Amino acid sequence: MLRPRCRIRLRANEGERGAWDEPRIVDPEKAEVIGTLNAALKSAEAGRLAGALAVATKGMEPVEECACLNEIGLLLQAMGKLEAAEPLLRRALEDREATLGKRHPDTLTSVNNLGLLQHAMVKLAAAEALIWSALADREATLGR
16 A cells, blocks of 8 residues: 655755754645745744645645645654644644544554654653554554
């Protein structure tokens, strides 16, 4: 089975401190909204980002939209914009659970990604619970 991919291609240049400081998103089919989304990513302003994401992901299949939310959340995390990444990674997880089920490998990846974000935010109890949950469910689903 092919894994869903985000049609929106994420590009970033590594900055001096290792943070991703120049996000650029390229999608020939959505050229008119990409500038808005790129600007929203740079600022990571919640309302601006939510609006731009809604336009950018309009018309996508739910599974593909989840992949995009996950990728953009990870990009924001790599940029050090942890608070902006959290709602995207949470939404990707919730939507994947609803669409694919709790034990689908992509859902488990989202659980793990959210756990790693919680760790980066020094929310260690939440991080530990998510990461152990992802591991246990992955082993139950895929084996050791």
